[in-house]
Amino acid sequence: MYQYDQYDQKIVDERVQQFRDQTRRYLAGELPEEEFRPLRLQNGLYVQRHAPMLRVAVPYGLLSSAQVRVLAKIARDYDKGYAHISTRQNVQFNWPKLEDVPDILAELAKVQMHAIQTSGNCLRNTTSDQFAGVARDELVDPRPWCEIIRQWTTLHPEFAYLPRKFKIAVNGAQQDRAAIEVHDIGLEVVKDSAGQTAFQVIIGGGLGRTPIVGSLIKENLPWQHLLSYLEAVLRVYNRLGRRDNKYKARIKILVKALTPEVFAERVDAEWAHLKDGPLTLTEAEVERVAQHFIDPDYKVLADEDFSALDAQYPDFAQWRSRNVMLHKKPGYAALTLSLKTNTRAPGDVTHEQLDAIAGLADRYSFGEVRNSHNQNMILADVEQAQLLTLWQELKALELATPNIGLLTNIICCPGGDYCSLANAKSIPVAQAIQQRFDDLDYLFDIGDLDLNISGCMNACGHHHVGHIGILGVDKKGAEFYQVCLGGNSERNASLGDILGPSFAQDEMPEVISKIIQVYLDQRIEEERFIDTYRRIGIDPFKERVYAADH
Structure with missing residues (x-):
């Protein structure tokens, strides 16, 4: 997974100090509510019905076991003992005290996490397939492209105050597990007729008061021009999107009002000023990012025959049929930990479970965990021979409900x-x-x-x-x-x-x-x-x- 460099870490550390001082001044009565509100929103802090809610960024749903342990610590020390997985693959805490939020952000910064741009009228978390990099039906790994987009969007000065919030999703598999057609921008990573990586660009999807399925605006966009084309899209939206009515301010309303064809023409006209400029991606830059997503040290294995175990453990067979997914590597599996039971709200996970999940990730899945937009968590690289033992541990943690894809996976x-x-x-x-x-x-x-x-x-x-x-x-x-x-x-x-x-x-x-x-x-x-x-x-x-x- 991606590791911060000195610039990333400096940005996050400085943001913690900035918000610590802003919070101190607000609590001392030196900063009015109307001035503090945009500052807290830029740091993922909402005022909810009973308490503040802090939304922590999890880029494209990817977490290390060390990060999961810090999330467990925050839930235990600063909240009511649990966290919530959101439909944008982020993590939310529903009960932090305002005065504790700077300390929480400092804890997050120690493990390369933050809450920047998880709220407000800006470019939000870029989401993707929770099985990116391991799915057997994958054509192109979308994670490097998600990371390139994350780096481009983070604290982008031109897009810090958009007409409304803005969401991007990227998919690289035959099955769309990222819901790209109902995002402001949905990107399908494909191979063009020459075998080169390209993008199908879908614009203007979204739900809310006016639900709309997005329109295909650009076919086979060459990978070198990904950022310049996205920049053109955002510029058109930033300039023409409505700011007089927040219910009509999303890009989907603009695309519908102009028609997809006219919107595409506006984008192409803007892109003419940006194409082949400084935003053009190079092979060296893509390779630099892609090096963070190379395969772990997989063993050479063969797929297991589970027929005897299935007969001996029918519950295991049920779980495996719903919660375990085919992996690109023989002998491995990707599995979903169900956060959907009768005892907790959908998507909630306790601090004890988070600590346990971090330990399971270290022992079974190369120290990595993923969040899904279906509000579950995933161990993506488990040896098939270890599935029975792991299932038994997950059952004891109430994380093995075999309902993925079923009605109760709400x-x-x-x-x-x-x-x-x-x-x-x-x-x-x-x-x-x-x-x-x-x-x-x-x-x-x-x-x-x-x-x-x-x-x-x-x-x-x-x-x-x-x-x-x-x-x-x-x-x-x-x-x-x-x-x-x-x-x-x-x-x-x-x-x-x-x-x-x-x-x-x-x-x-x-x-x-x-x-x-x-x-x-x-x-x-x-x-x-x-x-x-x-x-x-x-x-x-x-x-x-x-x-x-x-």
Whole structure:
């Protein structure tokens, strides 16, 4: 993984000292709230419903075991004993005291971490495939390109105050696990007809109040011009994006207003001034960054035959079928640690678990951990021969729920329990659904299904692109929940259709049960929920859910 050089470390250390003094002056009454607000946002600090929330940057979801141990220490010493994995692969702490935040940032800086640009109207964390570099279906490793983008975007003076926040995602595999079509910029790393690395550039995707699937703006952009083209995109947005209405300020609104074709013309006109200039990437620069992502010291192994173990340990077979992924190297596996149980909010991980995960990473996975935008954690380089032993350790840590890709692997924002913007609570709904579908045999029969929950229209839970999406709404001061069906965040992304009138919180488990029953009644052989929905449409679901006995 990427290691800071002296310049990186100096930037982060100086930022800690700056914010320490800014916080001191604010607490002493020397710095007004309106001046302190943009300063704290630039350091990832929000004011939530009950306490500040600190969002820690985890570039493209990659962590060392040493960094995970520091996150555990922060959760233990400065928070309420847990951390939260966000849908941008970052880590959030929900209960730090404002006066402690400079000390937390200092702890992070010791292990090359920070909270810079995790909030505010700037270029946010660049995200990617949680299996980057190890996936068997990968065409190009996206991590070096993510790092190049990170270095370009960090404290970029021209883009420190954009019309609104800005998010980039990069994918290099056949399957899109980075949801690139619903980002401000989505980049698909491909090989062109000459076998050279190039980029498909998708612009104007996003969720929130106006969900939009992005448009392909540039095909086969040569790798040398990646940064100059992105700079042109950001310049056009910075100049033409709306600043009079924050709900209409995202780049997706600009692309829609101009049309993708006209927006592409504007970008090309701006790019003409930048192409072949100082931002042009060289082979030496790409190689310098790529050297941080070379393969670890893999052994020469063969794939294991698990048939005997599967027969002896059926629970192990279930876990392996859902949580373990094919690895590019024979004899290795990438596996997902499920942070989705009935006992915690989706995406929460305790300080004890974090410490244990760091130890497991050192013993089993070359000291590396990843976060996924599905709010889970990953050990990416485990020898297949060690899977049974590791599974037994994960079970003891409550990290081995075999539900990856299943209904109870819920993406869920913090909702009204924490967020001051939320219209309704998200976590109780997620837990009630998890409890209703606590039968693993039934979950496995249902099969692949994404269920996402957001507490408000900001869509931090990505409800628009869940196969089943749930949105918290305010109904004359009461919390209700709107359901949509047919969303999808992977390749050929789609936005869900609203089912109909909203439901009270206690109705939600039964509503989801009825939706699932329609699917089971209507599916053909091994057809997935999303495919059945696309085939039969919304009406059968609407008829069942809103039947007279509702």
